[in-house]
Amino acid sequence: MAQFFTIHTDNPHLRLIKQAVNIVHNGGVIVYPTDSCYALGCQIGDKSAMSRIRRIRQVDDKHHFTLVCRNLAEISLYARVDNTQYRLLKANTPGSYTFILQASREVPRRLQHPKRYTIGLRIPDHPVALALLEELNEPLLSSTLILPDDEFPLNDVEAIRERLEHQVDLVMDAGSCGLEMTSVIDLTDEVPMLVRAGKGDLEPFGIEHGY
Secondary structure, three states, rough: OOEEEEEOOOOHHHHHHHHHHHHHHHHOOEOOOOOOOOOEEEOOHHHHHHHHHHHHHOOOOOOOEEEEEEOOOHHHHHOOOOOOHHHHHHOOOOOOOEEEEEEEEOOOHHOOOOOOOOOEEEEEOOOOHHHHHHHOOOOOOEEOOOOOOOOOOOOOOOHHHHHHOOOOOEEEEEOOOOOOOOEEEOOOOOOOEEEEOOOOHHHOOOOOOOO
């Protein structure tokens, strides 16, 4: 049975954040808020927790997880970032983007694209998510909370609790997060490429909507 925390969006209580981090450290899968929508998260090196997220989402081992980071320094640890990429990241983070970059040696091979050796990373613009990451002191391995056969991510916390209380260890209720997923931008080539249009504005990357 999942624990259920109601947490203040703008000023999250540190005691609850610490409890959430303990759950992650003990192999738990959590539901937590971001600036785009709710997400499933677990510890980056926990194969069992990662498999649980795959079962919840009903995705196979080709599904790509995202490393949700607290700052640019953390992104630079897990990805190879050149000066041009760094300027783009600095100007557009935190925000509702997932960036595809070349993975560094810090990223377990099983998390990388099997042929391109890339990884998706993001810095969320949400006080609860950032407080969680700061206390965790490493990225969260994450996946959008969209269930099989659903058209949109889950946003109503009571519905999340009802459908997932026996499959996750914690639900962090911070109110509505919205239904729009991140914009996914591939920065591995000279010109940024759109992978998925979402909440993040595409104009800073020279990409027009409807691309």
